[in-house]
Amino acid sequence: MEETMATSVKASKPRRAKRIQISSLIASVPMAVVAIGVFVVCVGYSVMLSFTKSRLFPNFKWVGFDQYERLWGTSRWLVSVENVFLYGVLFIALCLVSGFFMAVFLDQKVRFESGFRTLFLYPYAMSLVVTGLVWQWMMEPSLGIQNVVQRMGWESFEFAPLVSSEYAIYGVLIAAVWQSSGLVMALMLAGLRGIDGEIWKAARVDGIPTWKTYLFIVLPMMRPVMITSVVLLAVGVVRVYDLIVAQTGGGPGMATEMPAKFVIDYITVRSNVGLGMAAATMMLLPVLLVIGPWIYREYVRPTKH
Amino acid sequence: MMGKKLFAATIGAGFMSVSVQAADVEVIHWWTSGGEQKAVTVLAEEFDKLGKDKWADTAVALGENARALTMQRILGGDAPGAAQFNTSRQFEELIEEGLLLDLSPVAEKEGWKSFIRPSSILNPCMKDGGIYCVPINIHSNQWLWTNKKVFADVGVKEPHTWKEFLAVAPKIREAGYIPLALGGQGWQERHLFDVVLIGVTDKEFWKRLWKDKSVDAAGSEQMRTVFETFGALRNFIDEGSPGRNWNDATNMVITGKAAAQVMGDWARGEFAAAGEVAEVDYGCIPGPAKRPSLTLGGDAFIFPKTSDKALEAAQMKMASMMLSPYIQAKFNNAKGSLPVRGDVDLDVADACMKKGLALLDDPEATMAPANAYITEDTNGQIQDLVSTFWNEPSMSVDSALKIFKGIIEDAE
Numbered sequence: 123m124e125e126t127m128a129t130s131v132k133a134s135k136p137r138r139a140k141r142i143q144i145s146s147l148i149a150s151v152p153m154a155v156v157a158i159g160v161f162v163v164c165v166g167y168s169v170m171l172s173f174t175k176s177r178l179f180p181n182f183k184w185v186g187f188d189q190y191e192r193l194w195g196t197s198r199w200l201v202s203v204e205n206v207f208l209y210g211v212l213f214i215a216l217c218l219v220s221g222f223f224m225a226v227f228l229d230q231k232v233r234f235e236s237g238f239r240t241l242f243l244y245p246y247a248m249s250l251v252v253t254g255l256v257w258q259w260m261m262e263p264s265l266g267i268q269n270v271v272q273r274m275g276w277e278s279f280e281f282a283p284l285v286s287s288e289y290a291i292y293g294v295l296i297a298a299v300w301q302s303s304g305l306v307m308a309l310m311l312a313g314l315r316g317i318d319g320e321i322w323k324a325a326r327v328d329g330i331p332t333w334k335t336y337l338f339i340v341l342p343m344m345r346p347v348m349i350t351s352v353v354l355l356a357v358g359v360v361r362v363y364d365l366i367v368a369q370t371g372g373g374p375g376m377a378t379e380m381p382a383k384f385v386i387d388y389i390t391v392r393s394n395v396g397l398g399m400a401a402a403t404m405m406l407l408p409v410l411l412v413i414g415p416w417i418y419r420e421y422v423r424p425t426k427h
Numbered sequence: 428m429m430g431k432k433l434f435a436a437t438i439g440a441g442f443m444s445v446s447v448q449a450a451d452v453e454v455i456h457w458w459t460s461g462g463e464q465k466a467v468t469v470l471a472e473e474f475d476k477l478g479k480d481k482w483a484d485t486a487v488a489l490g491e492n493a494r495a496l497t498m499q500r501i502l503g504g505d506a507p508g509a510a511q512f513n514t515s516r517q518f519e520e521l522i523e524e525g526l527l528l529d530l531s532p533v534a535e536k537e538g539w540k541s542f543i544r545p546s547s548i549l550n551p552c553m554k555d556g557g558i559y560c561v562p563i564n565i566h567s568n569q570w571l572w573t574n575k576k577v578f579a580d581v582g583v584k585e586p587h588t589w590k591e592f593l594a595v596a597p598k599i600r601e602a603g604y605i606p607l608a609l610g611g612q613g614w615q616e617r618h619l620f621d622v623v624l625i626g627v628t629d630k631e632f633w634k635r636l637w638k639d640k641s642v643d644a645a646g647s648e649q650m651r652t653v654f655e656t657f658g659a660l661r662n663f664i665d666e667g668s669p670g671r672n673w674n675d676a677t678n679m680v681i682t683g684k685a686a687a688q689v690m691g692d693w694a695r696g697e698f699a700a701a702g703e704v705a706e707v708d709y710g711c712i713p714g715p716a717k718r719p720s721l722t723l724g725g726d727a728f729i730f731p732k733t734s735d736k737a738l739e740a741a742q743m744k745m746a747s748m749m750l751s752p753y754i755q756a757k758f759n760n761a762k763g764s765l766p767v768r769g770d771v772d773l774d775v776a777d778a779c780m781k782k783g784l785a786l787l788d789d790p791e792a793t794m795a796p797a798n799a800y801i802t803e804d805t806n807g808q809i810q811d812l813v814s815t816f817w818n819e820p821s822m823s824v825d826s827a828l829k830i831f832k833g834i835i836e837d838a839e
Contacts, residue, residue, distance in 0.1 A: 177804070178498065178520040197830075198811045264667045285611075285669045287818045374611055374669035375818025376811060390495035392807040393520060 165406065172399035180395055189400035199401060202379045205291055209298075209380070210359040216299045217355050218348070221306025226336060228307070229314045239311070243304040250301065254368025257297035258284060284370055287377040294369055294378050301365075302358060306351045313347035314340065349420055356413065360405060381405050450480040450737045452508030452745055454728075455500075457493035459486050460674035462696025466762035473754055480741040483508070488672075491614065501526055506731035508742055514551050514562050514727045515798040521729065522559045528730040528739065529557040533747050542768045543750075547795055548723060560727040561746045563755075564764035567721035567783060568691040568796065569622050572677065572698070573710040577604050577686045585687075588715050589626050589656050592687075596663045599686045607660060608676040608685035611669035613814045615676075620813045621797060622689050623657045626716040630794050633720075636835070637800040645835035646828060654816065654824045654831075661820060669818075680709065695763035695779055704777075711779035713786060721786050724796040725764065805838040 172190070175183040193199050224242050228235055245253065260266045263282035271279040283293030317340055325335040363382040366372060372379040381401060388398030452474075458467045464486075471482040485507065487493035494517060497510040501521065512518050521527050534540070543549045543562065552560035571592075573585050581602040586592035596606035609615060625633055628649050635641040636650075644650065665685075668676075677697040679685040688694065698709050705711065713719035728749060730742040748754055755766040765783060776784065786792045798806050812834065816827045 177802075179502075179524055196808075197815065258670065262667060264665075282666065285666050290669075370670060371612060373613065373814065373818065375815045377818065386495075387807070390498055391491045392804050393498075393802065394804045397804075 168399050169403050169406075171395060172403045174396050176395035176399070178393040178395065185396070189396045190404075193397060193400045193404065196397075198376050198379055199381075199384055201376045202381045202384045205378060206359065206362070206380050209291060209295060209362065210356070212295055213298055213302070213359055214352060214355045216295070217303045217306045218351060220299065220303040221310050221351065222341075224303065224307040225310035225314055228311055239308075242307050245301045246304040246308075248301065250364040251368040253297050253301045254294075254365045254370075257293070257300070258369045261293050285374060287374050290370055290374060290377040294365060297369060298358075298362070298365055302355060305354065309347050309351050309354075310344065313344040317343060353413075353417065360409065450741045451483045452480060452738065452741050453483040453485055454509045454511075455485045455487060455493055455497050455507045456511035457487055457490045458511070459488045460672070460697060462674075462700045462761070462763060463693070465700065466696065466758055469758045469761050470749070470754070473757070474745055474748055477744060477748060480744065482745075489612070489614075501731050506733065508733075508738060509728050509730050509745060512560065512727055512729055513796075513798065514548055514560075514725045515796065516551065516801070517798070517803055518560065518729050519551075519554075521731075522554045522557075526732055527559040528732050528742055529559060530561065530730065530743070530746050531556070531558050533743050534558045537747060537750070539750065542770060544767070544769050545723060545793070547799075548725060548767055551799065552727060560729045561749050562725055562727045562767050563749050564759050564762060565723050565725045565767055565787075566691050566693060566764050567713075567723065567786075568618060569625060569714055569716075569719065569721055570692055570694065570779075571687055571689055571712040571715050572680055572694050573687045573712065574680050574683050574685070575708060575710055577683055578710075580604075581686070585710055585712060586715055587712060588717055589623060592715060593656070593659055600663065604683075605665045605679065605685040606663035606687065608679040608688040609664045609668050610671035610673045610676040611664075611818070612671070612673075613810050615673055616814045616817045617810045618691070619660070619689050620653075620657055620817075621722075622714075623660070624653045625720055625722075626714055627652050627656055629718070630720050630791070633794055633797075637797045638795075640801075640835050640838045642832060642836050646832040650831065651824060651828060654827050657813075658816070658820070658824065661817065692765075692779070692783060693763050695777075696761065699763065699777075705780075706778040711782060713782060718792070719786065720792050720794055721783065722796040723787075723793050724799070725767070801838055805834060808834045 171180050173184055173186060174181060175185045175188075228238055228242075232238065261268075261282055261284045263269065263285055266282070268279060268281045271281070283289035283296075321339060321343075322335065325339060330339075361382050362380050363386060366378055366380050366383055370378045372383055382405070385398045385402045385405065388394045388401065392398075454471075456467060458464060467484070467486070471484060474480070474482040487496055490511075490513070493510075494512060497507060497512075498521075500506055506526075518527070539558065540546075540549065548562045548565060549558075552558050552562065571586070575585075577599070578585050581595075581599050581604065583595040583598050584591075586595055592606075599606040609619060624636075632644060632649055635644040673690055673694070674697050676685070676688050677690060677694045678701075680688045681698060681701045681703060692711075695705070695711070698705070703709050713721060728746070730746060733739055733742070749758075750768065752768065752771050755768055756771045759766045759771075763780075765780070765787065801809075809831070812827065812830050816822050
């Protein structure tokens with residue numbers, strides 16, 4: 123749309139087009155300053171610090187790759203990386219599935235739709251700290267859900283994932299999915315509503331069952347919505363910090379440690395900015411190598427056609 | 428010149444209305460439990476009584492969170508008026524970078540060096556002739572708090588060594604009590620580890636390990652016993668332990684759910700706040716060890732440098748107040764800690780406090796805490812190791828020892 127407008131303007135009034143370019147250039151200066159200042163310079167500075175022996179304060183005593191060597195020899199970091207992968211894959215998958223189902227449910231023209239919508243989206247309005255705390259209480263063995271069910275008579279019932287090193291990460295996952303699937307629901311619902319009614323009619327004429335229509339016709343058409351959802355959720359995965367702090371504090375042991383928490387802990391309490399920055403750089407790498415090209419392919423390139 | 432003065436006067440007059448605001452001293456601390464709250468209220472109320480300056484309270488749960496916040500605020504140019512730290516190397520770099528207010532003028536006038544005891548408690552505050560923090564209390568970490576009723580009910584004696592504890596714990600468990608109340612947070616697990624460490628070794632070993640960073644000590648048989656004893660304690664906690672706060676664990680002892688808790692002497696504040704009587708309702712055992720030793724750490728306040736003269740004056744006033752004999756007695760009574768000056772009236776001391784004081788008088792029974800010698804970085808590595816070892820019974824003592832040795836080897 124923009125392109126066609128720009129070309130038409132160019133064709134009819136070439137002189138004015140040039141002025142538009144200059145003014146748009148001026149208009150984009152603040153953005154460029156922010157982009158270069160914040161992203162390029164700050165990121166570059168952080169990467170640089172990862173090669174130094176900075177403790178609480180940044181300094182420039184170069185140590186080469188020492189911090190990286192220590193980082194990849196630190197079991198807490200290795201556990202964090204493992205956790206974020208497990209958490210990330212499950213979180214994105216579960217949010218997409220549950221969000222999609224909620225959207226489909228609301229798309230059935232149910233009564234009190236706006237009521238349900240609010241209900242589903244409500245958790246997303248809650249801060250992650252509150253979410254973490256509430257779920258921590260519910261998963262507490264001697265006070266929470268487990269205790270309530272056991273007292274109702276089901277003695278062998280067990281639901282206290284947060285107290286076991288093995289299952290704690292799933293406890294965090296439950297809270298995270300509960301919090302975020304409403305967002306996916308909202309996006310998906312918008313996507314579903316954007317599907318042309320004619321397609322539904324055609325499918326119905328051809329006698330295709332509803333679930334097949336959703337799965338094989340509607341879902342593929344919602345690709346852009348899916349991509350937006352995945353990107354938003356992925357951002358949430360990389361920066362997962364407050365939920366962990368509120369719900370488990372990284373424990374028991376190191377069972378729910380995450381890279382973002384590692385970085386923050388090392389540059390604050392543990393007074394080792396060098397190592398923290400090395401970890402931060404490692405967090406940046408997958409974003410640059412995987413997500414960058416992917417976003418480029420999905421978003422940037424198609425507009426050139 | 429005249430113009431400048433006039434300008435300053437106008438600005439001053441303009442700010443008159445907010446000058447009360449300017450002398451608000453924001454204090455960041457991590458005193459959030461019931462007993463601690465009572466203690467910090469003493470400080471706040473007494474400070475407000477001194478004049479127009481106001482104590483602005485910022486309480487943050489968990490020491491590591493509070494310290495992180497303080498560091499970030501100072502680095503970000505939004506320093507609080509005062510902040511709590513432990514008497515340790517935690518704020519060493521802040522001093523080196525010249526970010527803290529030098530309290531020497533007040534310290535020299537009042538003669539801090541002459542009355543603060545033991546002198547080791549003031550050492551972390553001093554650097555190149557300046558004094559950069561106010562030690563406010565002395566805490567010792569190595570205490571086993573017991574519920575007398577539970578022990579009487581089970582019919583076993585209170586343990587005085589870790590061996591004895593491991594011997595009676597199964598009986599306590601059989602009787603339906605939780606033998607050891609523990610909050611499963613990193614620092615508490617580390618705290619228990621340190622208490623076990625000094626309990627099964629001795630003061631000499633402690634010094635060799637933390638002060639000299641002796642790799643031999645770190646890999647020795649004694650260290651193996653420490654890990655084994657520590658690991659054996661895993662069988663005697665309850666499943667709700669992970670993430671629990673220390674004062675909730677203390678409450679389990681107070682209410683008779685659990686038989687004992689290992690915690691510093693600050694736990695006494697909780698017992699007192701619950702109306703319990705020392706050595707009647709609850710017992711306190713220093714150590715547990717054959718020959719109990721106590722670490723002398725504590726809390727200290729730092730005062731970030733400021734360009735605001737009114738605030739600086741208020742900071743100096745607060746520093747001086749914290750060490751006054753009256754406040755020392757009143758605050759430490761509420762807190763359950765020992766005053767940093769010897770000339771304080773202590774007839775209110777209860778049985779447990781007297782036990783601590785008796786040990787304090789014996790120089791052979793006291794030592795500096797581990798974090799007086801090692802950096803926060805090393806401290807954190809050890810905490811990670813201890814916490815992993817505690818929560819993953821599958822981790823062998825051998826591999827824990829190997830990692831521990833590696834950490835001590837790299838320690839600065």
